[in-house]
Amino acid sequence: RVSEKVGAKLIGGRGTIGALASIGFVPRDATYEFIAYRNEDSERPTIDAQDVTTWDTATKPFTFLNIDGTHVLIEPHGPDPVLFGVRGDSPYHVISMGNYLANKYGAIGWIVYLTNQGTDEHRTHSGKYIPYRNVDVIGIIVSVSFDEYGHAHIKLDNGMRAITYRHLGISKELSNCVGCLVDIWGGVKPGEENTIYVEGIRVLHDREIEITNPRCPRCGGPMESLGRVGILRCKRCGFKDKLPRVISARNRWFLINPRESEYRHLMKPIERVGLEGLALYIPKPLLWVY
Ligand SMILES: [Zn+2]
Known part of the structure; x- marks a missing residue:
């Protein structure tokens, strides 16, 4: 209607939508x-x-x-x-x-x-499930299972589910991450309730801890348990004593993104993190043609 009013000629459907979007x-x-x-x-x-x-x-x-x-x-x-x-x-x-x-x-x-390529412009940063829209969900991973095709199916404590497809090349890192508090984002799969097609995952907190033997107080060598409660022996010098175990955070912090060839055109590549906005402020070349 607007095009008739201003006397513009319309060619194509999607192209027109794209062109209008780019003006705005x-x-x-x-x-x-x-x-x-x-x-x-x-x-x-x-x-x-x-x-x-x-x-x-x-x-x-x-x-x-x-x-x-x-x-x-x-x-x-x-x-x-x-x-x-x-x-x-x-x-x-x-x-x-x-x-x-x-x-x-x-x-x-x-x-x-x-x-707007590679800018994550399509991310809503909203937790609302609207088919075909992007969604961000925060939750604790309660299980990760792999199907016959190697795709990882993730369940979160809040009932949300997410699928990371094998070809994204990120499934492997997930298997050790049950218990992690994560931010998962991606497209909402229509038809299947509360399922996300994963574009990226960031670990916000890893609540799991690891218990390890301390190093030998005499020579710094590795110590092994002798089976009796709390008795450790140094593998290098033989020093023996009852020593406390060391409790440390597992610290699986990671940000996972698909492999390069799996990026869709708006998804922000990991190497752009920290460069946001640069394109708008960098001085344009002298012979800039608009
Ligand atoms: Zn020792």
Whole structure:
């Protein structure tokens, strides 16, 4: 209706939604993307993983999600006109890397966009379960079980459930974390009540403790229990005494994120933590073209 009033021409449905959203985008955090375009008449060149690795190393942490092992992530698949896109927090870094690759792989032009990619813009930080929306839940892990596909099913003390899929590469770290107070965030799976598709997990508190034998007071060597209550013997010098055990926190503090290739475009990569807002305040290059 508005488009008729102002005489604008509408093409496409989702594209229009995206375009309107971008006009209304008031960023609190943002990133840059250098997008190089290709000649659509010729075949898409394959970008060499070695080139990407070299530039990834040279521009880290001011560019992100370039490569996962040898799997190049900057190149789209399919018939679109984009040759590649380099994302990052500094326009200078995305331009250095992008310009080199644009020349080498015959781009017909490039542009740098301000984007909301990798900013966690989609996170609501709310505990409300609304299908397809993002949710943050805090609770204690009461069980972690793995199904036949290797996906981890997590149960929290407040009745919430979460699934971390095997391909995210984070299931393994969870198995030792029963008892941890965690913040879990991700998408709400429609149809299944109170289940989250996990995007990230942060341990807030680990209440579990570990009990270990003390070191030998004479030589500092490791001590072993002799079976009788409280009697310990040094494995190195043979010193024997009744000594108290050492109680310490297990301290499984971790933040888990999926492997690089499993990021969806708004999810914030771990290397961006601490760089939030930089893109908005960094001086723009002298020859900035809007
Ligand atoms: Zn000793």
